[in-house]
Amino acid sequence: xxxxxxxxxxxxxxxxxxxxxxxxxxxxxxxxxxxxxxxxxxxxxxxxxxxxxxxxxxxxxxxxxxxxxxxxxxxxxxxxxxxxxxxxxxxxxxxxxxxxxxxxxxxxxxxxxxxxxxxxxxxxxxxxxxxxxxxxxxxxxxxxxxxxxxxxxxxxxxxxxxxxxxxxxxxxxxxxxxxxxxxxxxxxxxxxxxxxxxxxxxxxxxxxxxxxxxxxxxxxxxxxxxxxxxxxxxxxxxxxxxxxxxxxxxxxxxxxxxxxxxxxxxxxxxxxxxxxxxxxxxxxxxxxxxxxxxxxxxxxxxxxxxxxxxxxxxxxxxxxxxxxxxxxxxxxxxxxxxxxxxxxxxxxxxxxxxxxxxxxxxxxxxxxxxxxxxxxxxxxxxxxxxxxxxxxxxxxxxxxxxxxxxxxxxxxxxxxxxxxxxxxxxxxxxxxxxxxxxxxxxxxxxxxxxxxxxxxxxxxxxxxxxxxxxxxxxxxxxxxxxxxxxxxxxxxxxxxxxxxxxxxxxxxxxxxxxxxxxxxxxxxxxxxxxxxxxxxxxxxxxxxxxxxxxxxxxxxxxxxxxxxxxxxxxxxxxxx
RNA sequence: CGGGGCGUAGCGCAGUCCGGUAGCGCGCCUGCUUUGGGAGCAGGAUGUCGGAGGUUCAAAUCCUCUCGCCCCGACCA
Numbered sequence: 001x002x003x004x005x006x007x008x009x010x011x012x013x014x015x016x017x018x019x020x021x022x023x024x025x026x027x028x029x030x031x032x033x034x035x036x037x038x039x040x041x042x043x044x045x046x047x048x049x050x051x052x053x054x055x056x057x058x059x060x061x062x063x064x065x066x067x068x069x070x071x072x073x074x075x076x077x078x079x080x081x082x083x084x085x086x087x088x089x090x091x092x093x094x095x096x097x098x099x100x101x102x103x104x105x106x107x108x109x110x111x112x113x114x115x116x117x118x119x120x121x122x123x124x125x126x127x128x129x130x131x132x133x134x135x136x137x138x139x140x141x142x143x144x145x146x147x148x149x150x151x152x153x154x155x156x157x158x159x160x161x162x163x164x165x166x167x168x169x170x171x172x173x174x175x176x177x178x179x180x181x182x183x184x185x186x187x188x189x190x191x192x193x194x195x196x197x198x199x200x201x202x203x204x205x206x207x208x209x210x211x212x213x214x215x216x217x218x219x220x221x222x223x224x225x226x227x228x229x230x231x232x233x234x235x236x237x238x239x240x241x242x243x244x245x246x247x248x249x250x251x252x253x254x255x256x257x258x259x260x261x262x263x264x265x266x267x268x269x270x271x272x273x274x275x276x277x278x279x280x281x282x283x284x285x286x287x288x289x290x291x292x293x294x295x296x297x298x299x300x301x302x303x304x305x306x307x308x309x310x311x312x313x314x315x316x317x318x319x320x321x322x323x324x325x326x327x328x329x330x331x332x333x334x335x336x337x338x339x340x341x342x343x344x345x346x347x348x349x350x351x352x353x354x355x356x357x358x359x360x361x362x363x364x365x366x367x368x369x370x371x372x373x374x375x376x377x378x379x380x381x382x383x384x385x386x387x388x389x390x391x392x393x394x395x396x397x398x399x400x401x402x403x404x405x406x407x408x409x410x411x412x413x414x415x416x417x418x419x420x421x422x423x424x425x426x427x428x429x430x431x432x433x434x435x436x437x438x439x440x441x442x443x444x445x446x447x448x449x450x451x452x453x454x455x456x457x458x459x460x461x462x463x464x465x466x467x468x469x470x471x472x473x474x475x476x477x478x479x480x481x482x483x484x485x486x487x488x489x490x491x492x493x494x495x496x497x498x499x500x501x502x503x504x505x506x507x508x509x510x511x512x513x514x515x516x517x518x519x520x521x522x523x524x525x526x527x528x529x530x531x532x533x534x535x536x537x538x539x540x541x542x543x544x545x546x547x548x549x550x551x552x553x554x555x556x557x558x559x560x561x562x563x564x565x566x567x568x569x570x571x572x573x574x575x576x
Numbered sequence: 577c578g579g580g581g582c583g584u585a586g587c588g589c590a591g592u593c594c595g596g597u598a599g600c601g602c603g604c605c606u607g608c609u610u611u612g613g614g615a616g617c618a619g620g621a622u623g624u625c626g627g628a629g630g631u632u633c634a635a636a637u638c639c640u641c642u643c644g645c646c647c648c649g650a651c652c653a
Contacts, residue, residue: 013588333653512613
């Protein structure tokens, strides 16, 4: 492709509404343009990157036995009413009406549509298992779209669904997809982790997110420094016993302290001239209509998902200010476990705290020297959000490291959440009607684009991994001598014959402009044919990642570069 | 949903307080020169000043309403 003929509108200045590197660079380098909040157009370069990703995804999924389909993007409301999600999904589901006032939704995901398809045409165990996927635009009317392609409202997603005769087979396929995703992201050249994830309200136990590691990621994940356990902090379990509970036999009885007007943890700690770690935090919640309290060390966060699971509650909300006043008998900020007539649940760490400060259930007062087991009792459980340094819950000695991640893939064991209400059933060997057991598997294609840039850029621009780059090589001419163009065209043809995708910058621009654009656009290999090439027959080969900057004889450059490209493309395909 | 910020040429911005009929840089077009890290000179094109209503002789500027975009928060007692 010739640069002069391609639409690559690069910008010297960043658009003012972009904050994160991927957004800034993808706009500046001419890959995307914003159309509305969270809605983007893909320009030719952006489209090429998307195609690269899609190709890898298709190859690996097809290889793993999945089949591609294309479902509609506009779903009739009754479909969603059948699964119950029309009521449950909320404002993220964009609803619309046609001219006859019939209601539709723009698909944010396609469980309903795929189930409707399969249940009508698959009635026998002989036709199972099935794994169907599509690559298609999705729409989610996000509360707050942000960070460019990272959290858009409209985005391209690969969504796949599998159907099985029983749970065992569904789990086998789950593993198959897990392995396939690992291959896909490895081939994309991304630094990622597969982490255990919270299954949310769908239930079930199996769920992994594929997280690309990047500081700008929205998700928080932890990985063990001793074993291979890694999980989203929403999910990460903690080791029960870490140290011995401190000896509190000499601790004086607890006593009130006057703390006028200080109710927030930091304020209380500052007022008492101590650390938040010495404070005991009491959080009042309403679980299915009944009050409960969670106790945590002052600097810790409650993991509501863990709490809800522990309680077996379907609804769990923080108590309102009025409820807090009524339950604790004090203003908000002065609740404590001592004498509180509410079921108490203490995080593992609370046991090991030693004498602590906590609210006195009396406005403007706290208690000091409060000891677990002596001054109050509570059920002890893993309740907090895992953080860096916390003890791994899967092995005996590991500690957690913390990372930020961008969720680019998610595999999920669904069970019969959809097949049951929507009656997606089959006849088994014995002639009995049974619901199919399902799994679902997603990859955010456009989010992979953003994640790759977040992970691979510098102050000059993008640095694509070879597998995702819109072109493998950019060929730049520097100088106006007629011989230079001729040489470049020969190299261009030679590379194309060898299957290398080349962007030939034939523009009538000064070399500086071409170099700046090449760096910004981020193509992995740059070949420069300049005046020097005319004199000594050498051209420059330089890698965008800085790993190579050398000169190669004109005659050899095509073979040298094409094998470099091939080698790199094959790196992730090992075992294929 | 709560709070904050911003909408002026394709992009980045000034002008708004204090009303007088729109400007700068980049980009774009033409010509000449230039050609290894975002060239120089000369000439040129480009605006419903987000929209609607109001005040006024006169509105980018003041008032009211509205739309859009960005950021922070939306459990932490």
